[in-house]
Amino acid sequence: xxxxIAILDSGVGGLTVVKEVxxxxxxEKIIYFGDTARTPxxxxxxxxxxxxxxxxxxxxxxxxxxxxxxxxxxxxxxALTDIRSRVAIPVVGVINPGARAAIGRTMTGCVGVIxxxxxxxxxxxxQALRELSPHVQVISEACPNFVPLVEQGNFRSSETFRIVEExxxxxxxxxxxxxxxxxxxxxxxxxxxxxxxxxxxxxISSADETAREISTILxxxxxxxxxxxxxxxxxxxxxxxxxxxxxxxxWLGEQIELTPVVWQxxxxx
Numbered sequence: 169x170x171x172x173i174a175i176l177d178s179g180v181g182g183l184t185v186v187k188e189v190x191x192x193x194x195x196e197k198i199i200y201f202g203d204t205a206r207t208p209x210x211x212x213x214x215x216x217x218x219x220x221x222x223x224x225x226x227x228x229x230x231x232x233x234x235x236x237x238x239x240x241x242x243x244x245x246x247a248l249t250d251i252r253s254r255v256a257i258p259v260v261g262v263i264n265p266g267a268r269a270a271i272g273r274t275m276t277g278c279v280g281v282i283x284x285x286x287x288x289x290x291x292x293x294x295q296a297l298r299e300l301s302p303h304v305q306v307i308s309e310a311c312p313n314f315v316p317l318v319e320q321g322n323f324r325s326s327e328t329f330r331i332v333e334e335x336x337x338x339x340x341x342x343x344x345x346x347x348x349x350x351x352x353x354x355x356x357x358x359x360x361x362x363x364x365x366x367x368x369x370x371x372i373s374s375a376d377e378t379a380r381e382i383s384t385i386l387x388x389x390x391x392x393x394x395x396x397x398x399x400x401x402x403x404x405x406x407x408x409x410x411x412x413x414x415x416x417x418x419w420l421g422e423q424i425e426l427t428p429v430v431w432q433x434x435x436x437x
Contacts, residue, residue, distance in 0.1 A: 181353030182239030188379030197399035204407030210284025266374030283350030
């Protein structure tokens with residue numbers, strides 16, 4: 169029960185999952201790996217993404233986690249089944265939780281999905297949504313320019329608004345009332361995306377829903393942390409540690425101030 173939850177992502181996007189886990193499960197220790205040196209994963213081949221994900225999981229296993237969370241939609245789409253076959257602990261992705269939330273909230277039956285090229289190309293969200301509701305209308309759009317904005321810490325600027333507006337222009341033509349942020353980087357841009365799409369469109373963060381699923385699984389398996397001491401989290405990145413730390417501190421805010429953290433650069437790239 170005192171083992172950590174291991175969370176991995178192609179970069180800083182998975183910090184959106186970390187923030188929710190810290191909020192919902194404040195006693196859980198987190199080991200985070202952001203592959204910032206090789207981000208973004210979206211344009212890469214499925215074989216390459218699977219290889220990168222295996223490398224990170226092999227690294228994280230040394231910490232004896234009780235669960236692995238693939239907090240990257242692209243890696244979830246192409247590597248989730250592979251990783252589940254390689255480890256003996258629960259492995260959670262970010263696609264099914266987001267799909268369930270959207271189907272539960274849509275009134276028009278029209279759901280939008282935005283994500284990386286790899287996630288959209290995989291069709292994983294369409295499949296997950298139609299398994300839950302066969303007649304749902306799904307409008308998908310790859311937004312490859314969003315991840316670089318987030319990795320640079322450029323969340324709110326005139327350039328950011330222009331890129332978001334251009335990327336989502338045609339999606340406003342459809343009667344969607346839910347838009348799945350199908351990349352864990354995208355919640356960093358929530359304010360701008362909401363401004364562009366309008367208040368009638370609910371933004372579904374797969375990060376929020378994934379944290380709830382983590383809580384449910386650990387509760388069902390009776391593996392929730394019971395210790396009274398504050399956990400010491402560990403954050404790893406494969407790229408520039410200074411930029412990573414700045415973005416992490418900015419995003420996590422109060423959670424990071426209240427919890428001891430160890431920042432490290434691992435021997436993996």
